[in-house]
Amino acid sequence: MTIVRVDSLDNKEFVSATEELREYFSSLSASKGRKLTYNVLTYGCQLNESDSEKLEGMLSSFGLVRTEGKDELTMADVILMNTCSVRENADKHLFGNLGVFKSGAYEDRDRIVIICGCMMKVPENVEKIRKSYPYVDLVFDPQQIHRFPILLRDSIRSKKQLINISSIDYIAEDDYFSIARLRKFRALVPIMYGCNNFCTYCIVPYARGRERSRDFESIVTELESLKEQGYNEVMLLGQNVNSYGKNNPEGKSFPDVLRAASDIGFNRIRFMSSHPKDLSDDVIELMATRSNIEKHLHLAMQSGSDRILKLMNRPYTIKQFLDICDSFRERVPGGSLTTDIIVGFPGETEEDFELTLEAVRKARFDAAFTFQYSKRPGTKAAEFEDQVPKEIVSERFSRLLDLQNDLAFRSNEDKVGSSYEILIEGISKAGSGTYTGRTMSNHLVNFTIPEEIMPSGCDTDLEGRLGIVRIDRARPYSIDGVLERFTDV
Numbered sequence: 001m002t003i004v005r006v007d008s009l010d011n012k013e014f015v016s017a018t019e020e021l022r023e024y025f026s027s028l029s030a031s032k033g034r035k036l037t038y039n040v041l042t043y044g045c046q047l048n049e050s051d052s053e054k055l056e057g058m059l060s061s062f063g064l065v066r067t068e069g070k071d072e073l074t075m076a077d078v079i080l081m082n083t084c085s086v087r088e089n090a091d092k093h094l095f096g097n098l099g100v101f102k103s104g105a106y107e108d109r110d111r112i113v114i115i116c117g118c119m120m121k122v123p124e125n126v127e128k129i130r131k132s133y134p135y136v137d138l139v140f141d142p143q144q145i146h147r148f149p150i151l152l153r154d155s156i157r158s159k160k161q162l163i164n165i166s167s168i169d170y171i172a173e174d175d176y177f178s179i180a181r182l183r184k185f186r187a188l189v190p191i192m193y194g195c196n197n198f199c200t201y202c203i204v205p206y207a208r209g210r211e212r213s214r215d216f217e218s219i220v221t222e223l224e225s226l227k228e229q230g231y232n233e234v235m236l237l238g239q240n241v242n243s244y245g246k247n248n249p250e251g252k253s254f255p256d257v258l259r260a261a262s263d264i265g266f267n268r269i270r271f272m273s274s275h276p277k278d279l280s281d282d283v284i285e286l287m288a289t290r291s292n293i294e295k296h297l298h299l300a301m302q303s304g305s306d307r308i309l310k311l312m313n314r315p316y317t318i319k320q321f322l323d324i325c326d327s328f329r330e331r332v333p334g335g336s337l338t339t340d341i342i343v344g345f346p347g348e349t350e351e352d353f354e355l356t357l358e359a360v361r362k363a364r365f366d367a368a369f370t371f372q373y374s375k376r377p378g379t380k381a382a383e384f385e386d387q388v389p390k391e392i393v394s395e396r397f398s399r400l401l402d403l404q405n406d407l408a409f410r411s412n413e414d415k416v417g418s419s420y421e422i423l424i425e426g427i428s429k430a431g432s433g434t435y436t437g438r439t440m441s442n443h444l445v446n447f448t449i450p451e452e453i454m455p456s457g458c459d460t461d462l463e464g465r466l467g468i469v470r471i472d473r474a475r476p477y478s479i480d481g482v483l484e485r486f487t488d489v
């Protein structure tokens with residue numbers, strides 16, 4: 001696989017395609033007598049969200065306006081679906097939605113439907129679109145985001161479905177794009193792309209290509225500019241964020257990025273996801289000693305059985321994994337530890353599963369993303385013979401969920417009566433008059449704001465603000481309380 005670095009100085013075609021699209025949409029808008037709109041649907045992880053922020057930035061630069069409101073989803077003039085392929089139900093989402101868009105797309109010949117993202121690296125999906133969804137105008141893969149204006153221009157010029165899946169792993173620095181940051185309270189900053197680990201169940205290395213790290217100086221420049229723009233929180237992203245720099249000649253590693261971000265002076269620096277094999281002592285040390293580095297470590301365990309970990313191609317034993325957890329707990333008091341666990345990997349016996357339950361009890365995770373194993377065509381594990389029957393997988397899954405909910409609830413109960421600083425993320429899903437935010441250790445807090453300290457203005461003005469919440473109630477997935485005061489005034 002070839003890795004190609006894209007230089008932002010060499011973007012003449014990108015600029016001329018953007019100009020041509022701006023003219024095209026402007027004359028279409030004049031003929032329709034209204035503003036043209038776009039809608040981006042994003043599935044999957046934060047790396048996809050970050051890609052969508054770049055795509056939205058480009059769509060805005062063509063003169064299109066983002067649609068708001070659910071009813072308008074299918075009515076936008078340009079509809080872009082940024083897909084995920086990590087589990088089978090993600091695939092189903094796309095094809096379900098494509099059916100919904102179908103009638104609108106046929107009625108309005110000017111409507112443009114675009115599909116990109118990880119699912120487009122699976123040839124069967126692309127073939128299905130080619131055969132059954134002729135109204136899809138453009139299909140491309142996640143490695144070619146920086147070529148989006150060129151591909152869209154070509155598809156409009158040709159008036160035919162354009163499918164362009166590259167075998168090259170491009171890497172373009174963020175300054176290539178004008179990013180539409182979608183959150184006021186958190187800026188997403190990918191620092192590395194791709195994955196070289198080939199866990200046997202996982203589609204990501206096929207979808208996202210080989211591991212490649214961004215240029216250190218370029219990351220620092222972006223962070224400095226985010227600080228100037230007033231962001232309180234940045235989130236450093238990578239499929240294995242702590243493997244940053246492994247193939248870079250300049251010799252910078254993940255702790256160097258963390259240290260630089262901390263020195264720039266954000267209120268909070270988060271990072272996702274860390275791989276146990278590359279978690280250096282330096283990272284834990286920085287979490288322990290730097291007040292603006294989050295006290296939260298997301299470390300995927302996947303299974304508690306060494307035998308299954310080996311079959312998964314995860315290069316650690318459960319003892320090594322639990323030693324990292326212990327070291328984190330000891331050196332980052334009050335910190336939180338979260339994980340990913342797969343239930344029902346091919347060959348998983350009741351004994352293996354019991355070892356997972358035992359490891360969960362020992363690690364005392366604050367939260368766990370638990371998944372039923374999903375067979376991904378093209379991965380090694382999809383060829384394994386002893387796939388676990390669905391009923392057994394779902395029975396084990398609910399036992400794991402019960403245990404984890406119980407442990408999380410009990411750990412949350414210990415927080416009742418204490419006060420924590422939170423960064424406000426917005427209105428809570430829990431109901432009207434309730435807001436949501438996160439503590440420094442990434443605990444989700446739902447809270448109310450007493451009238452006497454409620455600032456005037458709209459709710460979105462609260463996003464990104466800091467305050468102290470006193471906790472009065474525990475739940476398995478969150479803690480609830482009342483805002484005592486704002487701390488950023």
Ligand code: SAM
Binds near residue numbers: 086274300340372376
């Ligand atoms: N790179 C991260 C790591 O290894 O820690 C994980 C990133 S992956 C996008 C997120 C999670 O999806 C994985 O940790 C795994 O638990 C889950 N996952 C990946 N492939 C899966 C599959 N085929 N079936 C079920 N869960 C899967």
Ligand code: SF4
Binds near residue numbers: 195196197198239275
């Ligand atoms: Fe997937 Fe494993 Fe890479 Fe994580 S480390 S993205 S689970 S292959």
Ligand code: F3S
Binds near residue numbers: 043046085203
């Ligand atoms: Fe999904 Fe791709 Fe992320 S498969 S989880 S969107 S890297």
